[in-house]
Amino acid sequence: MKALRNFFEKTKPHVQKGAKYHWLHSTHDAFFTLAFVQKNTSKSGTHVHDYIDLKRTMGIVVLALVPALLMGMYNIGYQHFGALGQLETAAFFDRFLFGLWKVLPVIIVSYGVGLGIEFIFAQFRGHEVNEGFLVSGMLIPLIMPINTPLWMIGVATAFAVIFGKEVFGGTGMNIWNPALVARAFVFFAYPAQMSGDSVWISASGVEKMADGFTGATPMAEAVLGNTDLNVWNAFVGLIPGSIGETSTLAILIGAAILIVTGIGNWKIMLSTVLGGLFMGILLNIFAVNAYMAMPFWEHLIIGGFAFGAVFMATDPVSAAQTDRGKWIYGFLIGVLAILIRVLNPAYPEGMMLAILLMNTFAPLIDHYVVQGNIKRRLKRVQQSA
Amino acid sequence: MSKHFKLKRGFNIRLKGAAEAVLEDAPAPKSVALKPTDFPGLTPKLSVKADAQVKAGDALFFDKYNPEILFTSPVSGTVQAVNRGERRKILEIVVEPDGKNEHCEFTKADPSKLSREEVRDQLLKSGLWPFLKQRPYGILAQPSAVPNNIVISAFDSAPLAADSDFLFSKEKSALQTGIDAVKKLTDGKVYLGLSPKQSSGVFASLKNVEPNTFEGPHPAGNAGIQISKICPIGKSDIIWTLSPQALVFIGRLFETGKLNLSKTIAVAGSEIKAPKYYKTIHGTVLAGLLKDKTKGEVHERIISGNVLTGTKVDTDGYLGYFDQQITVIPEGDDYEFMGWAAPGVDKFSASKAFFSKLFPKKEYVLNANLHGGERAFVLSGQYEKFLPMDILPVHLLKSILVNDIDKMEQLGIYELVEEDLALCEYACTSKIKVQEILREGINSMIKELG
Numbered sequence: 088m089k090a091l092r093n094f095f096e097k098t099k100p101h102v103q104k105g106a107k108y109h110w111l112h113s114t115h116d117a118f119f120t121l122a123f124v125q126k127n128t129s130k131s132g133t134h135v136h137d138y139i140d141l142k143r144t145m146g147i148v149v150l151a152l153v154p155a156l157l158m159g160m161y162n163i164g165y166q167h168f169g170a171l172g173q174l175e176t177a178a179f180f181d182r183f184l185f186g187l188w189k190v191l192p193v194i195i196v197s198y199g200v201g202l203g204i205e206f207i208f209a210q211f212r213g214h215e216v217n218e219g220f221l222v223s224g225m226l227i228p229l230i231m232p233i234n235t236p237l238w239m240i241g242v243a244t245a246f247a248v249i250f251g252k253e254v255f256g257g258t259g260m261n262i263w264n265p266a267l268v269a270r271a272f273v274f275f276a277y278p279a280q281m282s283g284d285s286v287w288i289s290a291s292g293v294e295k296m297a298d299g300f301t302g303a304t305p306m307a308e309a310v311l312g313n314t315d316l317n318v319w320n321a322f323v324g325l326i327p328g329s330i331g332e333t334s335t336l337a338i339l340i341g342a343a344i345l346i347v348t349g350i351g352n353w354k355i356m357l358s359t360v361l362g363g364l365f366m367g368i369l370l371n372i373f374a375v376n377a378y379m380a381m382p383f384w385e386h387l388i389i390g391g392f393a394f395g396a397v398f399m400a401t402d403p404v405s406a407a408q409t410d411r412g413k414w415i416y417g418f419l420i421g422v423l424a425i426l427i428r429v430l431n432p433a434y435p436e437g438m439m440l441a442i443l444l445m446n447t448f449a450p451l452i453d454h455y456v457v458q459g460n461i462k463r464r465l466k467r468v469q470q471s472a
Numbered sequence: 473m474s475k476h477f478k479l480k481r482g483f484n485i486r487l488k489g490a491a492e493a494v495l496e497d498a499p500a501p502k503s504v505a506l507k508p509t510d511f512p513g514l515t516p517k518l519s520v521k522a523d524a525q526v527k528a529g530d531a532l533f534f535d536k537y538n539p540e541i542l543f544t545s546p547v548s549g550t551v552q553a554v555n556r557g558e559r560r561k562i563l564e565i566v567v568e569p570d571g572k573n574e575h576c577e578f579t580k581a582d583p584s585k586l587s588r589e590e591v592r593d594q595l596l597k598s599g600l601w602p603f604l605k606q607r608p609y610g611i612l613a614q615p616s617a618v619p620n621n622i623v624i625s626a627f628d629s630a631p632l633a634a635d636s637d638f639l640f641s642k643e644k645s646a647l648q649t650g651i652d653a654v655k656k657l658t659d660g661k662v663y664l665g666l667s668p669k670q671s672s673g674v675f676a677s678l679k680n681v682e683p684n685t686f687e688g689p690h691p692a693g694n695a696g697i698q699i700s701k702i703c704p705i706g707k708s709d710i711i712w713t714l715s716p717q718a719l720v721f722i723g724r725l726f727e728t729g730k731l732n733l734s735k736t737i738a739v740a741g742s743e744i745k746a747p748k749y750y751k752t753i754h755g756t757v758l759a760g761l762l763k764d765k766t767k768g769e770v771h772e773r774i775i776s777g778n779v780l781t782g783t784k785v786d787t788d789g790y791l792g793y794f795d796q797q798i799t800v801i802p803e804g805d806d807y808e809f810m811g812w813a814a815p816g817v818d819k820f821s822a823s824k825a826f827f828s829k830l831f832p833k834k835e836y837v838l839n840a841n842l843h844g845g846e847r848a849f850v851l852s853g854q855y856e857k858f859l860p861m862d863i864l865p866v867h868l869l870k871s872i873l874v875n876d877i878d879k880m881e882q883l884g885i886y887e888l889v890e891e892d893l894a895l896c897e898y899a900c901t902s903k904i905k906v907q908e909i910l911r912e913g914i915n916s917m918i919k920e921l922g
Binding site for chain 2: 088091092120122123124125126127128129131132133134135136137138139140141142143144146147215217218219256257258259260347348349350352403404406407408409410413457460461463464465467468469
């Protein structure tokens with residue numbers, strides 16, 4: 088520890104302004120602060136500060152994502168060997184290692200590209216590197232189909248970091264969830280590669296799929312009217328889908344971590360689920376096709392609904408900021424996600440669009456909540472006068 | 473009628489080192505000082521030069537824009553020095569006591585029989601006027617103004633704060649006389665905010681006041697929080713606040729005709745060997761008082777006041793004008809390897825993200841480290857938990873950052889002073905300097921609206 092600290096302290100003067108390696112300043116600072124909480128003490132204002140900081144906050148979110156990540160890795164192997172018809176011969180670890188082998192490069196590309204750009208922006212702005220991308224960098228792989236080419240992930244990440252975040256001024260200033268910007272980017276920029284049933288299963292080079300294996304996600308099946316869902320598989324996460332979104336169980340573990348630590352907002356999670364259920368029931372009542380008639384609660388365990396509700400809608404920067412606003416914001420995400428999902432066959436996954444849309448409207452919702460606060464406060468002063 | 477307010481929002485920082493209910497005499501101070509920096513927005517003009525002889529009650533300086541507001545010497549002695557900082561800003565006016573205890577003579581009278589002007593002039597002349605704070609903005613009370621109401625919080629809910637009932641149990645008559653005096657200054661009411669523990673005791677027995685009880689965690693004892701519940705401040709309202717200590721000083725002045733600024737303070741904090749109470753004098757130097765009382769194990773930070781709103785002072789610094797306690801905590805200027813990732817059993821936090829949450833009764837040592845880098849606003853809904861008012865703190869702070877006067881006004885800047893948002897600053901994940909931003913906002917309000 089001491090040697091590491093000495094290294095950082097000794098190299099610090101060389102990255103200061105005017106020194107030879109100044110261009111490494113943000114990088115040095117990022118790694119130094121990651122390894123050591125700095126010795127800076129309060130100069131003005133309160134003398135004591137809470138131990139919580141953005142590193143711990145983001146660290147806990149990443150921790151909460153780990154179950155979904157591990158389950159996703161396993162599922163990729165499961166789907167792969169399933170497609171090959173070799174599910175019986177591949178042991179648990181074979182499946183998992185196959186998934187690990189497939190997912191690791193995606194994570195490396197996402198973090199590498201994203202953090203690289205963050206470091207450069209921090210350097211030019213003279214800021215510290217912000218922790219926000221620690222989470223975005225993990226979210227991006229988890230919401231991509233496994234067969235997304237690595238270069239596409241790189242381009243999408245770069246697009247998301249630059250146009251989803253840095254042009255607005257960095258973490259805290261962005262309007263949309265950066266990870267969803269990346270997802271939307273690949274969705275709209277490469278529709279040919281990003282649609283159809285083949286992107287969900289890592290089975291390249293496979294001559295012939297096992298009999299009866301289509302690789303279609305439950306939602307794609309449902310659009311075709313095939314709503315015969317294996318509920319247990321969908322809940323545990325043994326269905327085709329984006330890497331981290333399939334296992335509702337793993338996502339629930341993540342949700343528990345976020346709620347217990349108070350890092351994720353339970354109001355948004357709950358209201359999103361309520362919104363989804365509400366719309367699902369409404370569709371059930373007015374059902375004219377098989378998808379609309381699908382039991383309303385099944386929407387919660389297929390597609391990206393659970394993942395979006397727990398990890399995407401709750402992004403504190405792009406969500407509504409006020410308490411009442413959060414209820415409205417979450418509820419509308421739930422409603423819109425199911426509405427788009429069921430009634431617009433062109434976009435089988437409504438969650439991404441619903442969240443991005445509500446990200447856009449969050450400031451408007453907040454505006455009305457704040458106006459309400461102003462009116463209430465004015466009235467109170469008048470009453471007491 | 474007396475009302476009971478139960479406040480849910482707020483937070484008690486469970487610090488180690490609360491003062492035990494034991495009173496000791498502090499050694500006679502080698503010097504005392506007044507610090508103009510204790511008053512936001514004050515421009516001091518000196519009335520004395522170094523080496524001048526003063527009596528207790530002689531003016532040391534006055535407010536340039538309200539020359540009738542005097543700041544007077546707590547003791548008789550020699551003006552030792554006028555310490556200045558950058559751009560010759562006056563920091564301290566130091567008086568060396570001569571031990572003779574000579575006093576200026578003021579009127580000795582029952583204030584309830586005096587007129588408003590007589591009471592006011594006596595307070596101005598004696599130098600007790602600056603104890604009155606004016607809301608909005610938390611500035612010096614304007615002598616020409618008549619406040620709608622006067623609000624006194626009888627208890628301090630800040631971390632390791634002195635227990636008012638212990639401090640003032642023997643000052644009942646001075647407290648009552650003080651209340652009778654300030655009652656003259658308003659056409660409205662004098663409100664007294666009590667904690668549930670004070671339902672009996674010296675404060676509960678005071679007359680001529682409108683008592684209310686405030687139950688809940690800090691900041692329940694802040695006058696600003698109490699005002700928001702009993703008489704919310706609008707644009708043209710004026711409320712004055714003062715501390716129980718100020719009441720005692722005012723009471724003594726009218727009872728004896730002399731300025732007697734001896735007071736009891738708590739010396740507390742994890743780095744104090746035996747935290748307890750000391751009898752000393754207003755503006756005392758801390759050197760003698762703290763001698764041999766700190767542990768000296770780590771680099772220490774001495775704070776005049778509490779850990780949320782106090783001022784960092786050196787060992788040879790002075791007790792602040794409004795401060796009733798000295799807190800000594802570790803400075804914490806050390807690196808910590810992967811500190812942000814540790815489980816945090818020993819890390820007290822207002823969040824739920826540390827394992828210390830499992831020990832809801834334990835008291836902790838907190839140091840002055842920032843525990844993280846400064847960031848933009850990222851989280852939402854965090855500040856609201858620490859402010860028991862119907863105010864959206866982040867929206868207000870953002871309106872200050874873009875200097876939007878209308879929005880500041882609408883979002884409630886009239887109701888707040890720094891201490892009310894201090895807990896938000898403590899708990900902030902992004903380490904934002906909340907109190908500094910609020911004061912900037914208040915300064916632009918004053919500049920804009922006068």
